[in-house]
Amino acid sequence: MRKSITSAAFAAGLLATSAIPALAATELTMYYPIAVGGALTDVIDGMIDGFEAEHPDVKVNAIYAGNYDDTRLRAVSAIKSGDPAQLSVMFSIDVYDLIEQDLIVPFDDVVKTSKDKEWLSGFYPALMANGNVDNKTWGIPFQRSTIVMYYNKDMFREAGLDPEMPPKTWEEMVSAGKALAKDGKWGLMVPSTGYPYWMFQSFAIQNGKQLMNAEGTKTYFDDPAVIEALEYWRGLATDEKIMPEGTIEWGTLRQAFVQGQTGMMWHSTGNLSAVKKEAKFDFGVAMLPAHKKPGSPTGGGNFYMFKGSSAEQQEASLELIKYMTAPERAAEWSIATGYVGVTPAAYETDALKSYASEFPQAAVARDQLDVAIPEFSTYETARVRESLNNAIQAALTGEKSPKQALTDAQEDANRLLKAFQ
Secondary structure, eight states: OOOOOOHHHHHHHHHHTTTSOOOOOEEEEEEEOOSSOSHHHHHHHHHHHHHHHHOTTEEEEEEEOSSHHHHHHHHHHHHHTTOOOSEEEEEGGGHHHHHHTTOBOOGGGTOOSHHHHHHHTOSOHHHHGGGEETTEEOOEEEEEEEEEEEEEHHHHHHTTOOTTOOOOBHHHHHHHHHHHOOTTOEEEEOOOSSSHHHHHHHHHHHTTOOSBOTTSSOBOTTSHHHHHHHHHHHHHHHTSOSSOSSOOOHHHHHHHHHTTSEEEEEEEGGGHHHHHHHOOSOEEEEOOOBSSSOOEEEEEEEEEEBTTOOHHHHHHHHHHHHHHTSHHHHHHHHHHHOOOOSSGGGGGSHHHHHHHHHOGGGGHHHHHGGGEEOOOOOTTHHHHHHHHHHHHHHHHTTSSOHHHHHHHHHHHHHHHHGGGO
C-alpha cells in the first residue's frame, strides 16, 4: 500500500541514488470521489501501486476529494488556477457541463491502436450512454451503479411472504409493503435527499417516460406520466401508509434497513458490500418493480481526461484508465464495493464468477443493465437538477401538489435550457 516517505528515508534515498541517474517520470494528478480514508482508498491505492509497478516511469498522485460535487469543484478550481489535473473520476452526468466549459478531451482523440479501440468498445452500452455525446466518447465507466431493491427476507417470512419472490410490480410492492408495515416498522423506504432526481427517474421510466431528451436540451417534467409517477411516490406514504411521510435521508437509510426498521429499501448497488457486512439477517436484492415497463437509471462516476495535458501525460492517463478498468480490477472493485463490473469480461473472471455464485445478489445490478437508462443529465445540469430536486421534495412534504411542483420545475428548465435548443 502507498505510504508517506519519512525525512530519514528520503535523505537516505538521496544518498543512495546520488550516483544513479533518476528516471524522468511522467507525473499524473487524479482527483477521486472518496470523502475519507478507509477500505475504498485502500483498494484504489492498491490499484495505483500495481500500475506504478508495471509503469515505473509514471507517478500517480491520487487526491481523494470528497463527494462527487466536491470532486468536480476541486478539480475544476485546480485547473482554472493553473495547477491542473490530468484525469478524474466525476459524476457521469457532469459530461455536458465539462464539454461546455471546454475542460475535457474525447477519448476518441487519444485512442489510436486497434487494441485500444477494442478496449473502448468493451464496456456495457448502458454504462457508456452518459459519456457519449455528439458521437464521441467523453467518459469511461468505473464507479457505476444502478438502483436496486434490498429486502429483508426474515421480515418477509414473518409477514407470510415468500422470501424468494420479491415484488415485481408496483402493485405487488404496495401489497408486500402493507404486510410488512407493522409493529412500528415500515414496509418500504425510498430516499428523497441527496439524489431525489435519481430515485424519481426510476418511477418515471417505470411509468413509461424519460425525464430528458438524448441531447440534454429538453426536459419533460410536466408530462402527465411524470406527474403521475410523483403522485404515486407521494401516495406510498400518504395513501398506502407503507412509507414515512416527508423526506427520507439518503445517508442514514442503509442503517435503517440493516437495523430492521424497514422491510424494503431502494438504494444504490454501491451499498451492497456494506449491507452484506452489516446486516445480521437474511436479505435479498431484486430489480426495481415494473409498472408500464421495468427500468432504473444508471448512476455513479466516469473517468474523464482534462485538456492541457502533454502527449505523454495523455498516454499515461489512458494507460492508467485501461489498467483500472481491466477485467481483473473491475472484478476486484465490484466485489469490494458492490458497484457494477463495467464490462462483460469482468464477470467472466474467476474471482467474480465465484463471488456471484456464492452471493447471487451481486449479479442483480448487472442483469438490470438490460433495462437501464442513462442517468438524468442536461446542459446546465446542476441548476436544472436542483430545480427538479426541490420540486420532488416540495411534493413529498406536501408543500406543493406534484403537478404544481413539476410544472414549476419545467418552467425553470425551459428558461435554463433555452440557449441550447
